[in-house]
Amino acid sequence: MALPIQYNLRNVVVRWRATLSTILGIALVVSVFVLLLALARGIEASSANTGDPRNILVVRRGSQAESGSLVSREHFRTLRYFDEVARNEQAEPIISAEVVVIVSAPRIDGTGEANTLVRGVTPRGIELRPQVELIAGRWFQPGQREVVVSRRLAARFAGFEIGGTIKAGQANLIVVGHFDAKGSAFDSEAWMDADETRAIFDREMYSSLLVRPRGPEAATQLMKRIEDDKRLSLRAELEVDYYSKQTMTATPIKILAGIMGLAMSVGAVFAAMNTMYASVASRTREIGTLRVLGFSRSAILFSFLIEGALVAAIGGAIGCLMAIPMNGYSTGTIDFQSFAETVFEFRVTPPLMLQGISFAVAIGLLGSFLPALRASRLPVIAALKSL
Amino acid sequence: MAMADEPIVSIRDLYKLYRQGEIDVTALDNVSIDITRGEFVVLMGPSGSGKSTLLHIIAGVDRATRGKVLVQGINVANLTESELADWRNQNVGFVFQSFNLIPVLSAFENVELPLLLTQLNRRQRRQQAQAALELVGLSDRAHHRPDQLSGGQQQRVAIARALVTDPVLIVADEPTGNLDAKSAADVLSLLKGLTEQADKTVLMVTHDPKAASFGTRSLHLEKGEIVAG
Ligand SMILES: Nc1ncnc2c1ncn2[C@@H]1O[C@H](COP(=O)(O)OP(=O)(O)O)[C@@H](O)[C@H]1O
Ligand SMILES: [Mg+2]
Numbered sequence: 001m002a003l004p005i006q007y008n009l010r011n012v013v014v015r016w017r018a019t020l021s022t023i024l025g026i027a028l029v030v031s032v033f034v035l036l037l038a039l040a041r042g043i044e045a046s047s048a049n050t051g052d053p054r055n056i057l058v059v060r061r062g063s064q065a066e067s068g069s070l071v072s073r074e075h076f077r078t079l080r081y082f083d084e085v086a087r088n089e090q091a092e093p094i095i096s097a098e099v100v101v102i103v104s105a106p107r108i109d110g111t112g113e114a115n116t117l118v119r120g121v122t123p124r125g126i127e128l129r130p131q132v133e134l135i136a137g138r139w140f141q142p143g144q145r146e147v148v149v150s151r152r153l154a155a156r157f158a159g160f161e162i163g164g165t166i167k168a169g170q171a172n173l174i175v176v177g178h179f180d181a182k183g184s185a186f187d188s189e190a191w192m193d194a195d196e197t198r199a200i201f202d203r204e205m206y207s208s209l210l211v212r213p214r215g216p217e218a219a220t221q222l223m224k225r226i227e228d229d230k231r232l233s234l235r236a237e238l239e240v241d242y243y244s245k246q247t248m249t250a251t252p253i254k255i256l257a258g259i260m261g262l263a264m265s266v267g268a269v270f271a272a273m274n275t276m277y278a279s280v281a282s283r284t285r286e287i288g289t290l291r292v293l294g295f296s297r298s299a300i301l302f303s304f305l306i307e308g309a310l311v312a313a314i315g316g317a318i319g320c321l322m323a324i325p326m327n328g329y330s331t332g333t334i335d336f337q338s339f340a341e342t343v344f345e346f347r348v349t350p351p352l353m354l355q356g357i358s359f360a361v362a363i364g365l366l367g368s369f370l371p372a373l374r375a376s377r378l379p380v381i382a383a384l385k386s387l
Numbered sequence: 388m389a390m391a392d393e394p395i396v397s398i399r400d401l402y403k404l405y406r407q408g409e410i411d412v413t414a415l416d417n418v419s420i421d422i423t424r425g426e427f428v429v430l431m432g433p434s435g436s437g438k439s440t441l442l443h444i445i446a447g448v449d450r451a452t453r454g455k456v457l458v459q460g461i462n463v464a465n466l467t468e469s470e471l472a473d474w475r476n477q478n479v480g481f482v483f484q485s486f487n488l489i490p491v492l493s494a495f496e497n498v499e500l501p502l503l504l505t506q507l508n509r510r511q512r513r514q515q516a517q518a519a520l521e522l523v524g525l526s527d528r529a530h531h532r533p534d535q536l537s538g539g540q541q542q543r544v545a546i547a548r549a550l551v552t553d554p555v556l557i558v559a560d561e562p563t564g565n566l567d568a569k570s571a572a573d574v575l576s577l578l579k580g581l582t583e584q585a586d587k588t589v590l591m592v593t594h595d596p597k598a599a600s601f602g603t604r605s606l607h608l609e610k611g612e613i614v615a616g
Contacts (some may be wrong), residue, residue, distance in 0.1 A: 290489075292448055293501045296472050382450055
């Protein structure tokens with residue numbers, strides 16, 4: 001039978017001075033680890049929320065992203081009358097020809113300027129993205145140089161408040177509303193009328209087409225038809241597929257979390273090992289006494305492992321507490337396709353915290369293994385003699 | 388079951404050699420003794436004469452180099468490490484010179500500790516630990532930690548811990564070495580009481596002739612050999 005856990009708990013409490021630095025070190029490692037994963041989680045949430053599985057996005061063949069894509073008006077007109085395209089009650093084809101441009105705007109915190117993606121959309125384009133919801137002000141009126149921006153962007157850029165102005169070349173755009181895009185990629189965008197955008201930014205061509213086919217079969221057929229048509233030289237894919245590729249950016253952050261976690265945990269493992277070796281050394285006689293009373297080597301081993309895990313779990317819990325205030329905090333990263341700033345939210349979720357604490361416990365177990373082994377191998381007599 | 392007059396401890400031709408570099412130290416040299424149930428045996432002799440070594444071998448924390456050690460008819464040398472640990476838990480109570488209580492545990496928890504290795508349930512453990520604390524007169528200190536107790540009180544808690552599993556044999560290595568005269572007398576009376584009222588067998592190492600006077604028999608060791616005494 002094992003020693004009671006209170007025994008370990010009280011030993012940790014009694015030795016708090018010796019364990020404090022280890023606990024704080026582990027807390028730091030875990031908070032960094034959790035925050036990196038929270039960011040990855042936020043990025044993933046954005047990709048998960050962005051597309052509609054019924055929509056198809058069309059860009060120029062060879063373009064990796066909308067921002068580098070050009071779609072001519074002629075091609076738009078051709079696609080518009082394809083049979084596979086669904087129509088609304090007014091019998092209009094549900095297709096939105098859109099332009100994306102990059103505008104530089106000053107950051108609210110005064111740290112210079114950053115790029116923002118302005119999307120020229122149509123009424124169909126707004127209908128095709130129901131996750132984008134107006135939460136303040138009103139939608140833009142075409143021809144009035146009006147723009148609606150995401151609430152999260154408004155928190156990061158100066159002049160994005162309602163009534164504010166965004167400088168775009170010679171033109172001044174007036175912000176008339178804020179929308180919320182539920183953590184999707186559109187939360188990093190400003191929207192205005194598509195044709196007005198082309199006029200202001202002097203664009204002959206569109207960037208992309210967003211299409212709603214009649215049904216799943218029509219979708220497959222449409223994608224094939226577009227791909228096969230050599231004259232079009234366009235690429236069509238499901239909107240969700242497009243965004244899940246765009247938001248692959250979560251992977252490097254996860255890899256970074258792994259590498260940082262690993263590198264920092266090496267230090268933490270040695271810190272834990274040091275603490276536990278010291279603990280074993282100062283309790284030689286106590287360990288001997290336990291052995292004399294009949295506790296087995298494995299009971300001693302187990303007890304010290306538990307103690308190391310306990311120290312680490314306390315550190316892990318503190319690390320999670322340190323990470324919690326960042327939950328919901330938005331941050332920007334540069335999207336390397338468009339060089340526009342993309343906004344993500346840190347998502348410190350309970351499963352993530354559990355992961356953080358498990359990570360801490362693993363550090364604790366690893367760090368306390370050798371000290372625990374030493375404790376379990378102390379000869380009973382030697383332990384009795386060290387007075 | 389052991390007969391009343393069958394020895395609890397029976398030792399024949401016991402040798403213990405320690406190898407120290409090139410030379411062998413003979414800690415025990417051809418020792419043969421019998422101890423019967425209810426005896427209070429005092430082991431005396433100069434420092435380094437092998438008293439602790441003999442005590443440790445009888446109590447199953449050290450092994451003989453040669454010779455036979457039977458405790459209640461069991462040849463302790465034949466037990467594996469983990470069998471020996473169980474055997475100690477069930478058959479031997481230990482009292483140390485420096486008490487060796489676990490600092491973070493209360494008096495009650497220290498006494499209960501050996502019972503965690505038994506089949507007893509929580510309630511039974513509680514009862515037994517309380518009874519043992521009562522026997523040493525420290526029920527009112529059950530929730531004190533060792534550092535909140537005097538040396539004499541700590542040693543009485545240690546005695547409670549030694550007898551809580553109801554072992555046949557209690558070994559004590561200079562149990563009064565760190566105590567004042569009054570506390571020492573209390574501890575010795577307690578040990579004597581255990582042999583007289585509870586039929587325990589006590590083997591105690593001491594330098595102190597006053598302490599030795601509590602025993603029913605004394606053995607003298609010199610350079611590892613039992614000498615007439
Ligand atoms: N672990 C050991 N290694 C080497 N020699 C030891 C060891 N333990 C005891 N001895 C030697 O054995 C002899 C008896 O020691 P011990 O039984 O502790 O004596 P006592 O308890 O009578 O003072 C001493 O000479 C001591 O130095
Ligand atoms: Mg000694």
